[in-house]
Amino acid sequence: MDNMQKIPVFFTFDANYLLAAKVAIHSMMKHASRQYWYELYVFHTTLSPKAQQSLRNSLKEFTHTELHFIDVTQYNEKIKNFGTKAHYSKEIFYKLIATDVLPQYDRIICSDVDVVFTGDFSPVFFMFPNEKILLCRCRTSGKQFVCLTTGKTSVRRKWKYLNMKLL
Numbered sequence: 001m002d003n004m005q006k007i008p009v010f011f012t013f014d015a016n017y018l019l020a021a022k023v024a025i026h027s028m029m030k031h032a033s034r035q036y037w038y039e040l041y042v043f044h045t046t047l048s049p050k051a052q053q054s055l056r057n058s059l060k061e062f063t064h065t066e067l068h069f070i071d072v073t074q075y076n077e078k079i080k081n082f083g084t085k086a087h088y089s090k091e092i093f094y095k096l097i098a099t100d101v102l103p104q105y106d107r108i109i110c111s112d113v114d115v116v117f118t119g120d121f122s123p124v125f126f127m128f129p130n131e132k133i134l135l136c137r138c139r140t141s142g143k144q145f146v147c148l149t150t151g152k153t154s155v156r157r158k159w160k161y162l163n164m165k166l167l
Contacts, residue, residue, distance in 0.1 A: 004035070004036055004037040004064070005035075005036050005037070006036070006037050006038070006039055007036045007037070007038050007039070007109065007122055007125045008038075008039045008040075008041065008102065008105045008107075008108045008109065009028070009038060009039070009040050009041070009108070009109045009110070009111060010040070010041040010042070010043060010098060010102065010108060010109075010110050011024075011025065011040070011041070011042050011043070011110070011111060011112075011113055012042075012043045012044070012094040012095055012110075013042070013044065013113050014044065014045070014046045014047075015044075015046045015047055015048070015051055017113050017114075018047070018051050018054065018055065020113045020114055021042070021055060021113040022054070022055055022058045023113075023116060024111065024112075024113040024114070024115050024116065024117070025040065025055070025058070025059065025067075025113070026058050026059065027115075027116045027117040027118070028111065028117040028121060029059060029062045029064075029065055030062075030117070031117050031118065031119050031120050031121070032062075032064070032065075032120060032121065032122060033120050033122045034064050035122075036064065036122055037064055037065070037066075038064060038065040038066075039065075039066055039068070040059075040065055040066065040067045040068065041067075041068045041069075041070055041101075041102065042055070042067070042068070042069045042070065043070050043072045043094040043097075043098075043101065044069060044070070044071060044072065045071060045072060045073045045076065047069060052069050055067065070101055072094055072097065072101060075094065075097050075100075075101075078097070095110050098110065107125065109121070109124060109125055
């Protein structure tokens with residue numbers, strides 16, 4: 001681990017998505033390149049110790065990762081007035097606090113948990129190495145890749161990475 005390059009990845013979900021998270025994260029690690037070390041973070045407010053252990057147990061076979069759970073309850077006051085549609089949970093807003101919660105990283109991958117990875121996602125981390133990226137998002141159809149940068153322009157390219165976000 002010490003000599004391996006780290007790729008930080010975070011997820012935001014509540015207890016209702018535990019099974020989906022287990023499938024998504026397991027499929028991600030199954031296909032992840034073993035030449036990197038993956039620091040996985042779960043931002044949550046409702047995951048019990050039993051649920052956390054269940055997710056840890058589902059990843060035991062992978063020796064190139066570490067899983068961390070971060071209770072972000074303290075941010076609820078900041079996001080309560082953001083407004084949302086009824087079908088969105090507050091967890092979607094936790095993606096906006098990643099730089100506050102994980103200031104040690106210049107770049108972080110965020111993935112939803114309603115996905116299944118079918119290939120190695122590590123190349124996404126190294127895309128646009130000279131850009132300060134605020135958010136990258138792919139539509140699940142794989143037809144569009146949109147990248148918003150701190151500059152005046154946005155970059156649009158076609159890629160086949162699903163639902164990935166870099167902060």
